[in-house]
Amino acid sequence: MAAPSPIDGHDDIMRRFSITKMLLPVVIGLGITGVLIWRTADLGALQQVRWTWNTTFWMVLALFSLVVRDWMYMLRIRHLTDKKLDWFRAFVVIMLWEFASALAPGMIGGGFFFAIWFLTREGIDTGTSITVITFTSFLDGIFLAIMAPLVYILVGRSELFEGTEFTGTVLGSSLFIAFWTVYFIILAYKLFVAYALFVNPVFVKRALVGIFSMPVLRRWRRAAVTTGDQLIVAAGGLKHRGWSYWWPALLATFISWTARYSIVNCILHAFPDGSHFSDLVVYAKQVVMGIIVLLSPTPGGSGLAEFIFNDFLGMYVAPGLAPAIALLWRLLSYYPYILIGAILLPRWVRRNVITPLVHPADRVTSGKGPEVQ
Numbered sequence: 001m002a003a004p005s006p007i008d009g010h011d012d013i014m015r016r017f018s019i020t021k022m023l024l025p026v027v028i029g030l031g032i033t034g035v036l037i038w039r040t041a042d043l044g045a046l047q048q049v050r051w052t053w054n055t056t057f058w059m060v061l062a063l064f065s066l067v068v069r070d071w072m073y074m075l076r077i078r079h080l081t082d083k084k085l086d087w088f089r090a091f092v093v094i095m096l097w098e099f100a101s102a103l104a105p106g107m108i109g110g111g112f113f114f115a116i117w118f119l120t121r122e123g124i125d126t127g128t129s130i131t132v133i134t135f136t137s138f139l140d141g142i143f144l145a146i147m148a149p150l151v152y153i154l155v156g157r158s159e160l161f162e163g164t165e166f167t168g169t170v171l172g173s174s175l176f177i178a179f180w181t182v183y184f185i186i187l188a189y190k191l192f193v194a195y196a197l198f199v200n201p202v203f204v205k206r207a208l209v210g211i212f213s214m215p216v217l218r219r220w221r222r223a224a225v226t227t228g229d230q231l232i233v234a235a236g237g238l239k240h241r242g243w244s245y246w247w248p249a250l251l252a253t254f255i256s257w258t259a260r261y262s263i264v265n266c267i268l269h270a271f272p273d274g275s276h277f278s279d280l281v282v283y284a285k286q287v288v289m290g291i292i293v294l295l296s297p298t299p300g301g302s303g304l305a306e307f308i309f310n311d312f313l314g315m316y317v318a319p320g321l322a323p324a325i326a327l328l329w330r331l332l333s334y335y336p337y338i339l340i341g342a343i344l345l346p347r348w349v350r351r352n353v354i355t356p357l358v359h360p361a362d363r364v365t366s367g368k369g370p371e372v373q
Contacts, residue, residue: 025102025299026338029306029330049271049321058270062332065259065266070094072256076139079248080132081124092344093118099341102300102334112137116230121352130230131237138197139253141190147257148183148291151284159281160288175292175308182291193231201235204228261286263333264313267325273318285312300334 074090085093096118100111112133119129152160161176196204205228211217212224238245264286265279289308293301306326314322 025302028302055270058266062263062266065262068259069256072252076249076252095340098337102337127233131234134234143257145187151287155284196231197235201232277316
């Protein structure tokens with residue numbers, strides 16, 4: 001709920017994305033992976049791994065899935081901004097958004113507020129930026145709200161939660177409870193946002209301010225006011241949009257998330273253990289994992305993601321290889337965004353924050369803001 005304070009200047013943005021904050025999720029993730037490798041890895045199994053043409057094919061497909069995931073995000077944000085962003089600037093915004101999300105716990109909104117700021121600094125007016133980012137977050141929520149119960153119905157509880165290391169234990173039951181608890185929190189929040197966006201945003205703002213005016217919640221009242229204002233702005237931006245605005249964004253959202261979850265399927269096919277597994281079950285398990293990881297207080301779910309992968313998907317790889325496969329998965333789907341963000345951010349800040357402050361006349365205000373060079 002709490003929004004970050006306004007971002008002012010080079011020192012502020014670099015402080016928010018300091019080296020320490022960039023290294024923290026890497027250290028946590030690699031630390032947990034190291035513990036898992038120490039406890040369960042089999043060096044003999046690692047030595048028996050052979051890189052074949054089958055491995056190459058499926059790893060290329062995994063990389064292609066990664067490209068599709070980000071390309072769909074870029075296509076979506078260009079569509080929602082009425083193509084005021086060219087492809088390169090859309091790429092920069094998406095990479096910085098993913099970078100901010102990788103350094104923030106998912107349950108507090110990831111890089112949501114930073115994404116709004118990134119768009120405004122790219123020359124998109126504040127109202128449109130709020131509308132676009134709020135709407136994209138809502139679309140992502142729609143995917144999870146639909147897909148989670150769908151895969152549960154199609155696959156069943158036994159396939160999703162049983163057969164793991166913690167089956168029949170308190171922790172195993174806790175994962176099942178955690179999944180549905182987080183799911184219904186997401187569902188309630190998205191229904192709340194939907195009511196604000198499409199029915200009565202003013203009432204929602206008043207309700208938020210009233211709730212967060214209580215003594216125990218008063219410290220977050222300012223954030224509640226900001227959230228209420230943003231919902232009103234977003235509702236106004238969506239009010240006159242038709243189905244032609246909705247369906248491409250919704251389609252891009254579902255393709256992007258499907259590509260995101262297909263990466264693990266490709267990795268498992270690249271390093272088969274000789275047994276058959278269902279791609280639908282693996283996909284369904286990733287939906288469950290993605291929701292549970294939102295509980296993690298660590299940046300980007302570091303630590304918990306690697307731990308759950310080892311438990312949920314370890315049975316589909318050769319004994320002793322699960323931690324190494326989990327590391328490969330994170331090397332493909334998580335750590336690159338930290339690296340790319342660390343490379344892009346200093347140049348982007350110099351072009352989009354420092355230069356406009358020093359030379360205000362150089363700032364382009366026609367909807368085509370400064371670019372990263």
